[in-house]
Structures are given as C-alpha cells and as structure tokens.
Amino acid sequence: MSYKIVDLPKPERITRMIDRMFDHMPEIEADRAVLLTESYKQTEGEPVILRRAKAFEHILKNIPITIRDEELIVGSNAKTARGCQVFPEFSFEWLESEFDTVATRTADPFYISDETKKTLHEVYKYWKGKTTSELATAYMAPETLTAIEHNIFTPGNYFYNGVGHVTVNYAKILKSGYKGIIAEAEAALKKLDFGDEDYARRNSFLNAVIISCKAAIAYAKRYSLLALELAEKETNPERKEELKEIASNCMNVPENGAKTFFEACQSFWFVQMLLQIESSGHSISPGRFDQYMYPYFKNDLDKGLITYEKAQLLMDCIWVKLNDLNKVRDAASAEGFAGYSLFQNLIAGGQDRFGVDATNDLSFMCIQATMHVRLPQPSFSVRVWNGTPHDFMVKAAELTRTGVGLPAYYNDEVIIPALISRGLTMEDARDYNIIGCVEPQKAGKTEGWHDAAFFNMCRPLEMVFSNGMEGGVQVGVKTGEVENMTSFEQFYDAYKQQMNYAIKLLVNADNAIDAAHAKRCPLPFLSGMVEDCIGRGKSVQEGGAIYNFTGPQGFGIANMADSLYAVKKLVFEQKKFTLSELKDALKHNYGKGEANAANIEGITALIAKQLKDSGVTINRDVVESIYNEVKKNSGNADNNVNSKYVEIKELIDEVPKFGNDITEVDEFARDVAYTYTRPLETYKNPRGGIFQAGLYPVSANVPLGAQTGATPDGRYAYTPVADGVSPSAGKDVKGPTASANSVSKLDHFIASNGTLFNMKFHPSALQGKSGIESFITLIRGYFDQKGSHMQFNVVSRETLRDAQAHPEKYKSLVVRVAGYSALFTTLSRSLQDDIINRTEQMNF
Amino acid sequence: MNWYDEIKGRIFNIQRFSIHDGPGVRTIVFLKGCVLRCRWCCNPESQSREIETMVSDGKAKTVGQDITVREVMQEVIRDMPYYRRSGGGLTLSGGECLCQADFSAALLAAAKDMGINTAIESTACMEFDVIEKLLPYLDLYLMDIKHMNSEKHKEFTKRDNKLILENAAKLAVKAKKLIIRVPVVPTFNDTEEEIGDIARFAAGLPNVKEIHLLPYHRLGQGKYEGLGREYSLKNIEPPNREHMERLARAAEKTGLYVQIGG
Structure with missing residues (x-):
C-alpha cells in the first residue's frame, strides 16, 4: 500500500x-x-x-x-x-x-x-x-458481595451499565x-x-x-x-x-x-x-x-x-x-x-x-x-x-x-x-x-467484555496483614497472622492465596453480571453486526460471537512489586524490622497518623490534580467533595508522629524500586504480575470463553487508591496507586529508557487484554527534528523489547511550576535541558526556572 | 574476557538518552579531568582529576568515581535497543577524555565490539600520539575550536590554541569524521568576525563539512557555588536566537553546513 x-x-x-x-x-x-x-x-x-x-x-x-x-x-x-x-434497564x-x-x-x-x-x-x-444489576446481585455469592463492598475489586462498569x-x-x-x-x-x-x-x-x-x-x-x-x-x-x-x-x-x-x-x-x-x-x-x-x-x-x-x-x-x-x-x-x-x-x-x-x-x-x-x-x-x-x-x-x-x-x-x-x-x-x-x-x-x-472490573492488587496484601479480616468481617481468606511468618516464601505464598481467593470472587461477580445481561438485556441490533450470531441464532450476550473473553484489569503492580521486594529485602534478608513492626507502621500510615488534616489536604490536592490532568474541570465544589470523601475514608486524626514509623519508611525508600532498569527488581515485578495474570486465565465465562488479564487502570488508580491503606512500598494511605504497568509515580529516576526497559520486562503477552504504560514528557523533549526522532526511537526501542502499549503526557509549564512546588510527585518528569533530556526535579532551582522561561517562548 | 574489561578510569556521570552529541540516541560518559579551564565551562566539577565534593540542592555530593570499562559498559549496553533503532551509541565527554587516553580508547573499543557508534567531545589539546590511541575505535570526533586568536584563547581558557589548531589539521586527515564545534560565548567570541575566522579555518581543513555553533548557557552556574568557586561570567546573557542566526549566516559563507546547537 x-x-x-x-x-x-x-x-x-x-x-x-x-x-x-x-x-x-x-x-x-x-x-x-x-x-x-x-x-x-x-x-x-x-x-x-x-x-x-x-x-x-x-x-x-x-x-x-x-x-x-x-x-x-x-x-x-x-x-x-x-x-x-439514560438506560434504566441496566440500573x-x-x-x-x-x-x-x-x-x-x-x-x-x-x-x-x-x-x-x-x-x-x-x-x-x-x-x-x-434491571440487570438487580439480577446480577441475586446471582452473586454472598462472599462476592462482601468483597465488592470492601473494594477488593470494582465490577461497577457492567454491573450498572450496558457492556x-x-x-x-x-x-x-x-x-x-x-x-x-x-x-x-x-x-x-x-x-x-x-x-x-x-x-x-x-x-x-x-x-x-x-x-x-x-x-x-x-x-x-x-x-x-x-x-x-x-x-x-x-x-x-x-x-x-x-x-x-x-x-x-x-x-x-x-x-x-x-x-x-x-x-x-x-x-x-x-x-x-x-x-x-x-x-x-x-x-x-x-x-x-x-x-x-x-x-x-x-x-x-x-x-x-x-x-x-x-x-x-x-x-x-x-x-x-x-x-x-x-x-x-x-x-x-x-x-x-x-x-x-x-x-x-x-x-x-x-x-x-x-x-x-x-x-x-x-x-x-x-x-x-x-x-x-x-x-x-x-x-x-x-x-x-x-x-x-x-x-x-x-x-x-x-x-x-x-x-x-x-x-x-x-x-x-x-x-x-x-x-x-x-x-x-x-x-x-x-x-x-x-x-x-x-x-x-x-x-x-x-x-470481549474487556473492561470487566478494576482489580486492586494492593488490597489482597492488606488482607495478608489482617489475616483476611476487615472491620470485623471476613473479607479475604485466613492466611495466618503475619507475626508468625518466618520466611519470605511463606509471606509471598499468603499473598498468592489472598490473590487467588479474590480472583475467584471477581470471576464470580463477572459471571453473575454476564448471565444477567444475557437474561435481561440481550442486544439484537448489535448482534446482527457480530459474527456468528445469525449463524448460531443467538445474541452476543448469549455467546453468539466467535471469540468470547472476559478481561478484568489489575492495577497496582508497581506498588506490589516494590512492596513485596521491600519485605523480602528488609524483613527477611537484612532483618531491619519485623513484619509485626511493619504492620504497625502501615496501620499508622508511617507516622502520618491514620490521616490528619494536613494530610487530607495534601491528598485532596493530589487527587484534584490528577483529575485535572485527565480533563476534569476543577472548581471549588469539586475540591470540597474530594476533601469530604478523603476525610470520610481517613478515620480518626492521629497526630502522634512516631519516629520508628518514619525510620521504617526511610529504610523502605532506600530499597531499589521498579522502573530503574535494575534486572533483579524488574524480574521480581514480572513474577508479581503473574500472581494476577496466571490464575485469571484458568477461568471460563458463561459465553464459552476464557478470562484474560489486562494491566491498566483507566483513571481508577486515583479513586481506588483513596480506598487503600498504606502499602509496604512506602506509599501513604489513600494516595493514588501506580498507573497501569508504569512504575510508581516518582520512583523511576533513571530516565525514560530505563523506565521503558523495566516495564518491558513484564510479560505483556499473557496480559492479552492490554497493558498501559504512561510516560510524561515536557514539550521541549520533542522539540525539532532530533526531538521527534529520539521520541520515535524510544517507542521503537520499547516495542523491540516487547512492550505492548505506550502513551505520552506532554506536560505544560503549569505542571512544571507545580513540579517545583511538589517535586516528590514529579520525580520521573523528563525535560529537555540543553543537548540532552533530564529529570526535571534533579535540576537546580535556577535551571528549572530557566527551562520554564524557555518554555514560554516555545510555540507548537 | 576482553583486553579492555578491567581497565579503570575516573568518571563523574553517565547520562542516558542524550541526543545532541553524535547521531541517534546516545549514552554519554563524562570523564574527570581537563587540560583547559574555560571560564564558561558548564561542568566545572569535571575539570580537576581529583574526586571532589559538590553541594547540590543543599546536599553534599561526591563527584568522581573509579570504575572499570566492564562496569561502564554494563550501563551503556542497557540502551542497546535504542542505539540499534537510531544509529546511536556511546559518546565520551568530560572533562577531556584524552586526559585518560588508555581508558577512553578501551571504552571506545568495547563499544565498537558491541557494534555501536562511537563519538568523543574533545578539545584535542594533547600530543597527537595520545589522540591516535583513540582513532582506531572512533567514528566521530566532535572537536572544539574556541578562538583563532591565541592570546584571547589563553585569556579565557588558560592555554593557547597552537596545539589545538595543529591537531585539527591532522585529525581532518586521520579521523573517520571530524565536526568542528564552537561554544559561542558573549564577550569572548560572539562577533561575526570571530566566528567567521573559525569557520574559514574549519572550511580549509580537508574533509570537514560541518560546524556546530553552541550558544553559551548558564546551566553550570549553580555548580560553581556548589564547589565554592567563583563564576567569572556572572554578568553575561546567553546569545539570543537572532544573533545566533546572524553568526550562522556568517559561518555559512565558507560553504560549510552550519548547525545551531548540537
């Protein structure tokens, strides 16, 4: 052509x-x-x-x-x-x-x-x-409804809407x-x-x-x-x-x-x-x-x-x-x-x-x-x-x-x-x-039932620390008290058990919703345009299509990879602290309290920012409603900053993180991703197809992060979890090629429902012919290493100003400096100003 | 095990995903130690061969590390997929990589064995037999010529330009590819006459077809403070776009291809 x-x-x-x-x-x-x-x-x-x-x-x-x-x-x-x-037949x-x-x-x-x-x-x-949602609820196991209520996963999309x-x-x-x-x-x-x-x-x-x-x-x-x-x-x-x-x-x-x-x-x-x-x-x-x-x-x-x-x-x-x-x-x-x-x-x-x-x-x-x-x-x-x-x-x-x-x-x-x-x-x-x-x-x-649910990989780890209990309710399985775990294998195995159980409930939820759609809302108009519905004499909802899948998406891989790796290194290899001490530190949100006022404000600002980035207009009402939501989820204020917790957090921060092209960590992350992708593909849906994993969050990593407590990777409670297969925000500090190399080491083939890798760039990094060429090289190089998807957020100077004010959130932001690109937050203040001023003269 | 694997040198930085110092996507290894003391130098921490302490963002940071070729190449090889796609590779910068000629030659040889492009960014201010050690493994020599007037050269860099100009003539014949680069520094060499002089000299060199005019920037200023040193160019402004274009036009009269920036 x-x-x-x-x-x-x-x-x-x-x-x-x-x-x-x-x-x-x-x-x-x-x-x-x-x-x-x-x-x-x-x-x-x-x-x-x-x-x-x-x-x-x-x-x-x-x-x-x-x-x-x-x-x-x-x-x-x-x-x-x-x-x-509106579509009342669904909900x-x-x-x-x-x-x-x-x-x-x-x-x-x-x-x-x-x-x-x-x-x-x-x-x-x-x-x-x-409605389909009422029927789906009736079809679900009580354990499944409990898991949904406790935000282990969120099948809301098809639960309340058409597919x-x-x-x-x-x-x-x-x-x-x-x-x-x-x-x-x-x-x-x-x-x-x-x-x-x-x-x-x-x-x-x-x-x-x-x-x-x-x-x-x-x-x-x-x-x-x-x-x-x-x-x-x-x-x-x-x-x-x-x-x-x-x-x-x-x-x-x-x-x-x-x-x-x-x-x-x-x-x-x-x-x-x-x-x-x-x-x-x-x-x-x-x-x-x-x-x-x-x-x-x-x-x-x-x-x-x-x-x-x-x-x-x-x-x-x-x-x-x-x-x-x-x-x-x-x-x-x-x-x-x-x-x-x-x-x-x-x-x-x-x-x-x-x-x-x-x-x-x-x-x-x-x-x-x-x-x-x-x-x-x-x-x-x-x-x-x-x-x-x-x-x-x-x-x-x-x-x-x-x-x-x-x-x-x-x-x-x-x-x-x-x-x-x-x-x-x-x-x-x-x-x-x-x-x-x-x-x-x-x-x-x-x-394909592609967007079948959000599965938060961090929540089963919380279940490990709580022996499956939450608010007096048995949400996960009983994997034993962490205080009694003596090896990393034992701890990791408990995580896998919690994952397997949660995945099974997720399948239960999706299949119930699937059956409800077939029963109450088959779609004849759509089905006429999908093979082989006419030949089989049934709608896509009843299995009329040639290829049938269910693809719920897992997210938080980077958090879980970094968390489990930190536990392995600090608790079991270096013996810097015990699981019991870690549990305590997590409970106290690394000394930040279960969330104090300042913390709530910080979280609110962060969420508002992320929503703005995804195109939502932020006004006072919006900010207020986020604030109330965060406050609601944050429990009682506790201002007792305990130096022990802070110390644990500092030790964790020192441990190498996913996203820096460190082979050992990246291979570990690959294995952690399998805890979701492998069990999932063993299940079948009612249309005669199988489950296949996706690894992407849409923008759910922000609101669902607000439902997740502190994690052992040093992430504070209620803050966003990692986005797609991307490294945790600010944890990849070795530049775009290092970050891409790390992500490419995950198995993108088994996640056949798609993976999502987000990168942030400043417009300067794409300036001129050489900027465009090197950008293409980056995509080509990532794809040569068998990455599946890449998208780019080209950030504005407003973002750069925000990055100056909150460098901790922008540790992986790439800017073009002189003859090279560099991480914005590693540059001196005066140089940052220089770049911001330079941007203002640029026009694309 | 290769002959060069365990050769040691002193570097202070490895910069990945660089695109302006040679073709394609490159990794730049910055070597410590330089023969000149250019007042505008944006890497003042590169000048001394000694390991130093520099304050950066309020924190003391050690500048300089001794490292083997094998260790450097472990880092360089990580971006292989990007070199392959873009014809990129390894660039040695500094400092002056000729100050550690055996180490530099070993790095370049290792890169050639990996099948990637090699370049150095250099003053060429060194005895030619030292430079020759690198040439068998070098695809591109990015050579600085800062001024044609030897006295002014000495005033701003602490060395005259005699050896540099002699070497330029030799490299034009012996290097696989030579590109001349000029840091354009106000109050030093930013007149059309001065740039024109350098361009005429470059155009007279056999095989040289390209000259880069690199506008002065003050990105290194903070580092002088961090090292407890005085920045003597405090009061000069980076040349603006129009001026750079004027200088480029002056240089183009020689028939050379002129590029602003690297």
Whole structure:
C-alpha cells in the first residue's frame, strides 16, 4: 500500500461547530427512558430478545431528532449537544439518588432539569426489580458481595451499565447496508425447521435482528425528511445544497451499501450512534476506520468525485460528532473514567490480514483530524510494527507533541502473537483493533467484555496483614497472622492465596453480571453486526460471537512489586524490622497518623490534580467533595508522629524500586504480575470463553487508591496507586529508557487484554527534528523489547511550576535541558526556572 | 574476557538518552579531568582529576568515581535497543577524555565490539600520539575550536590554541569524521568576525563539512557555588536566537553546513 500525505489546514466550520458544542453544560434527557418503558409495558410476557427489538424500534420511531448547525454528518442521540439519554434497564437507583448532586459533583457533572427528574422518577417505578444489576446481585455469592463492598475489586462498569466494548463489522454495513443483514437473517429463518430443538431461540432472535435493522433504516429516513424540510426553509443556497445532499445520503444509507465516501461517512455514523441508543455500554470503538473507509475514498478519488479537502472535512465532522455522544455514570465510576470519556477507540496504521503494511492516505488524515479537533474523542490510536513507515511515526509523534495526549501507540509485534495464543486465527489477529483504552480484539467477531472490573492488587496484601479480616468481617481468606511468618516464601505464598481467593470472587461477580445481561438485556441490533450470531441464532450476550473473553484489569503492580521486594529485602534478608513492626507502621500510615488534616489536604490536592490532568474541570465544589470523601475514608486524626514509623519508611525508600532498569527488581515485578495474570486465565465465562488479564487502570488508580491503606512500598494511605504497568509515580529516576526497559520486562503477552504504560514528557523533549526522532526511537526501542502499549503526557509549564512546588510527585518528569533530556526535579532551582522561561517562548 | 574489561578510569556521570552529541540516541560518559579551564565551562566539577565534593540542592555530593570499562559498559549496553533503532551509541565527554587516553580508547573499543557508534567531545589539546590511541575505535570526533586568536584563547581558557589548531589539521586527515564545534560565548567570541575566522579555518581543513555553533548557557552556574568557586561570567546573557542566526549566516559563507546547537 502506498500513501500520499496531504496536511490540510483546519476548516473554519470545524472551529465553529466545536465552539457551539462546548458552549453549555451537558444535559440529561428522558426521552429514551420514557419510550423504552412505554414499549416494555406493551410487550410484557414476550421473549426478551423481541422485547428489546420492539423497544429499540419504538424509541427510534419516536425519539426527537435534530440536525445541528452546519452539520454534514447527521444523527444525534440527544436534543442538546453532548446531552445524554439514560438506560434504566441496566440500573437506575444510583442516578435517582444522585439527581441533586449530579450537576455539582466532582467528575463529569451533568445538568438535569426538574421536569426530567420528575419524568424519570415516574419511569423508574416500572423498573424496580427488573434491571440487570438487580439480577446480577441475586446471582452473586454472598462472599462476592462482601468483597465488592470492601473494594477488593470494582465490577461497577457492567454491573450498572450496558457492556459496549465492541467493534462491529462496519465494513459489512458500508458495503451491503442493513438490507444485507436483514437478508442474512431471513435466509437463516428459512433454514429453520419446525422440528429444531432450538427453534424458539433462533426464531425469536432472527426476528429481533430484522426488526432492529428495519428500525435503523426507518430512523435514517426520518433524518432524510428532516433535512429536506430544513432545505426548504434554508435561505443560504450553499447550505440548501448541503441539506439536500444529506437528505439523499440518509435515504440511501444505512439501508443500502454506500455509493460514495460521503455516504460511507454517514452510514458509519448511524452505526456508531445507534449502538449507543440500544445500550449504554461505552467503548463502542470504530476500530480500523482508515481501512474500511479507504475503498470509498479511493473510488471517489479515482472518479474525481472528491477532493482531499472535502474528505478531510467529512472526517473532521465525524471526529466532532464522536464528542457529541455522551453518557452519565454514577459518581464513583465517573471518577474512574473521568473526562466524559466514551473511549470510542479509532485506530490507524498497522498491517493487513496478510501481514502487509496497511498505512494509507486516510491513516494520515485520521491524525490530521485529531490535530484539527483537539478533543478527547475519538480515543485515537496508532498501530506500529516493524514495517510501519517512518513518515507515519513522524506524523504521529507530531500529534503527540501538540500535548493532547494522543495517539496511543500499540505494538503489533506483541498483540498479534498474544491474540493468536488466545485462539484467534493468524488473519484475524493481524486485523485487530483496540477497544476502549488498550484492549485488542478482532472486529465483528468478538464479545470481549474487556473492561470487566478494576482489580486492586494492593488490597489482597492488606488482607495478608489482617489475616483476611476487615472491620470485623471476613473479607479475604485466613492466611495466618503475619507475626508468625518466618520466611519470605511463606509471606509471598499468603499473598498468592489472598490473590487467588479474590480472583475467584471477581470471576464470580463477572459471571453473575454476564448471565444477567444475557437474561435481561440481550442486544439484537448489535448482534446482527457480530459474527456468528445469525449463524448460531443467538445474541452476543448469549455467546453468539466467535471469540468470547472476559478481561478484568489489575492495577497496582508497581506498588506490589516494590512492596513485596521491600519485605523480602528488609524483613527477611537484612532483618531491619519485623513484619509485626511493619504492620504497625502501615496501620499508622508511617507516622502520618491514620490521616490528619494536613494530610487530607495534601491528598485532596493530589487527587484534584490528577483529575485535572485527565480533563476534569476543577472548581471549588469539586475540591470540597474530594476533601469530604478523603476525610470520610481517613478515620480518626492521629497526630502522634512516631519516629520508628518514619525510620521504617526511610529504610523502605532506600530499597531499589521498579522502573530503574535494575534486572533483579524488574524480574521480581514480572513474577508479581503473574500472581494476577496466571490464575485469571484458568477461568471460563458463561459465553464459552476464557478470562484474560489486562494491566491498566483507566483513571481508577486515583479513586481506588483513596480506598487503600498504606502499602509496604512506602506509599501513604489513600494516595493514588501506580498507573497501569508504569512504575510508581516518582520512583523511576533513571530516565525514560530505563523506565521503558523495566516495564518491558513484564510479560505483556499473557496480559492479552492490554497493558498501559504512561510516560510524561515536557514539550521541549520533542522539540525539532532530533526531538521527534529520539521520541520515535524510544517507542521503537520499547516495542523491540516487547512492550505492548505506550502513551505520552506532554506536560505544560503549569505542571512544571507545580513540579517545583511538589517535586516528590514529579520525580520521573523528563525535560529537555540543553543537548540532552533530564529529570526535571534533579535540576537546580535556577535551571528549572530557566527551562520554564524557555518554555514560554516555545510555540507548537 | 576482553583486553579492555578491567581497565579503570575516573568518571563523574553517565547520562542516558542524550541526543545532541553524535547521531541517534546516545549514552554519554563524562570523564574527570581537563587540560583547559574555560571560564564558561558548564561542568566545572569535571575539570580537576581529583574526586571532589559538590553541594547540590543543599546536599553534599561526591563527584568522581573509579570504575572499570566492564562496569561502564554494563550501563551503556542497557540502551542497546535504542542505539540499534537510531544509529546511536556511546559518546565520551568530560572533562577531556584524552586526559585518560588508555581508558577512553578501551571504552571506545568495547563499544565498537558491541557494534555501536562511537563519538568523543574533545578539545584535542594533547600530543597527537595520545589522540591516535583513540582513532582506531572512533567514528566521530566532535572537536572544539574556541578562538583563532591565541592570546584571547589563553585569556579565557588558560592555554593557547597552537596545539589545538595543529591537531585539527591532522585529525581532518586521520579521523573517520571530524565536526568542528564552537561554544559561542558573549564577550569572548560572539562577533561575526570571530566566528567567521573559525569557520574559514574549519572550511580549509580537508574533509570537514560541518560546524556546530553552541550558544553559551548558564546551566553550570549553580555548580560553581556548589564547589565554592567563583563564576567569572556572572554578568553575561546567553546569545539570543537572532544573533545566533546572524553568526550562522556568517559561518555559512565558507560553504560549510552550519548547525545551531548540537
């Protein structure tokens, strides 16, 4: 595949569209919930899959539709831009109880009118006892519910919401439209025999698919008519023509195959948005957009029907629209996924099914679109392999340099073999894309359940110290009092036992939720676009997909590696203190007290900072609510600073830490990660697939860290735990290559649900051609050592100022000094000032 | 076991992920001891061959450690994946690596055996037969020429430039690749005439095609205080961008490729 690079300027229309989109607070709307409930009331007693299809049909027929100013790609889930619908079939109690705080809460606030509150209050009466979350709770073992209550793991995502986390077969809809899916379902219906043992299931499912697809087609036609209506009234002749073209597009797609690139864009969009009306699952990921859209672009280009400018504009419009979709989450989840993010992961580059590089014109234009819109959506990613053109790496690096934190870089050389090890065919593995944050899957064939829970690896260690007890409740297993442990092996074995037990409960929770979705919320519209649901005659929730996984993500590896290593060295090898003394020091938070006022403030500031970094607007209310939360979790104030505790902490701080390219420590970390990844892969889910571990935290390492006491790596209670597979913040002090080398020593293949490695850079480190080249070298070098994923936070001078004030939090921040890059906090104050001042003259 | 493994030398720093002193991503080993005493030197702790104590951020820090080639290379080899991708490698800096010529030659030989690129950043102010010890293992010689006027050279560096200029002529023929570098220091050599003189000399050297103008910075100032020494250039400002570009244009007249910065 050859490519042409055309760097086009940002269209003014895009600036205006974005300004309008962000000129108000996002709002919660009730239309979907009302229509869903109306339909459900009419279909009591029918097969659930048909009830779902009929409800989808009823919603699409009646939900208000709107075409926003200057839009070329139309279709909105809410009347107001960035507004959201709600999904009471999954859960509703949390929203009802948060009605009065959702507009003022810490993370991702939403406006909700009194009228909407009233309407939803009425609607919710119907749903009591009918939700997936209620059924899932009923399915779970009591021990599991106890573990969830004690924050050993958090399966909240699918517990309270739809699953999402899927890439459907977009190419198929672009090519043959929903007409094609309907024809497939009808053919399968014809093959049914009245004598088939599974006639009932297949027949209902296939009819549900047909109803859903017809509903989607009819919905698009509503837009066609609306566009015509608006065209009638339009006085600007240019816009009039545009509206007529929109009307024509929506008349043809997604019913039929797309004839042009413009139609393909519109067809893509209907698929993307409708999936998010059917269910509330996030991470509905467009995947390999540059691949499935290319034939339409090429065809138009060859026929002279399109210019690069027009194609770029249409792509920019899609990028903007991806930010129009929104979702309200419960307060705790909102913190875990801070930044209104829907994680619609769109990926460019990489190789094709046959192992040939697939980078094309659109791959570059995807990067360009992200540069134009500079918004969180899509979660933009690039695939990198040994055959990736250098031009493409340079273009991606230029995007990184803009400071938007995109793209994320993925390594084909790890992900493809990892997927093959999980049973994908070579061709399917080569065609992977990323779901949500970092989770690979084969589009249109997979139900990956990728974000199945947050598993905090620090909590089982707390269980070791408390012999499984917490607040008078048996949460973990009994592994004996630490006072009686005489060898590191014994201690480590106790940790493994606590891990194994917690992992088993996690599996119990996920499988209960999984079964509840299959029972109460199978999704016929989605299932029509995932193989082999039609062939098997069942939804993805019931195991219709070819590849099935459950992927809960562990985090806190660096904390556990450093903790266990410190225990090994200081308690058992050097005998500096006993486990009993350590237990006491942990309980007293290394002499800081169980949390005193100053400590609470410090923690609050830290959390607020991290939320800000992830895109949350921080105001006084937000800070206040974090403060109260930290205070609530911190117990009684204790100002007795005990020098013994401080001494223990100092000894711990001296022990080598993960992230510094020290072979012994890094190999130890690799082993610690196995305590999560290995037991997990022995379990099965109800859809006929296996569990596979991910090692990434989204942004949950901050709020879940606030639920975790002090750990033996010297981490204070309630502070964030380490992020993904990255070293603990500030513990990697030997520069970016050392940090990358350490992380690469973990086994990224077994964590086939994805690993996440975050690095911070100052823009100066990416300055000029040599900066870009060395940055690419860093990625290439990490990937050569079989790291799976890398993303970069290019930090601003505000951050540098903060780093001067709080150097302990920024020990691994890299800046370009003179001819070299260095760790910011190791530089003298005057030099730091010099660099900050220098930054102010820089413009990117 | 290689012949060079146990050869010892004295260094004061190893800097990974450096990109401005030779091609690609590099590890720079800073050797202790120098023949010159440049007033602007940004590594004053490198000048003396002795192990010293320097106060940095309120803490006393020992500067200098004796180390074997094997130990240095254990650190250097860690970034092998990055050298491989970028054509990078090892750069010796200092101080003046020629002050420890046997150790330097051994480090470079070890690097060549690892298959990575080698460079030195050097004043070349040493008898040529000493310099020759390094040349078989050296891919790139980054050589400083600070001033064409011998007296002014001596005033600011404590040594005249006679030996340096003689060696430049020899290195132009004998080194695999030679790049001339000029630290541009206000009040010392920052006029178009002075830079032009150096560039003309460099352009006259056979095989030399490239000159780097390195703007003076005060990043080393704090270290003088840390060593209890006086920083004699306190009152000068780093040259601004426009001025550097003017000087670059003056140097370009000679036909050389001119680069601002390393």
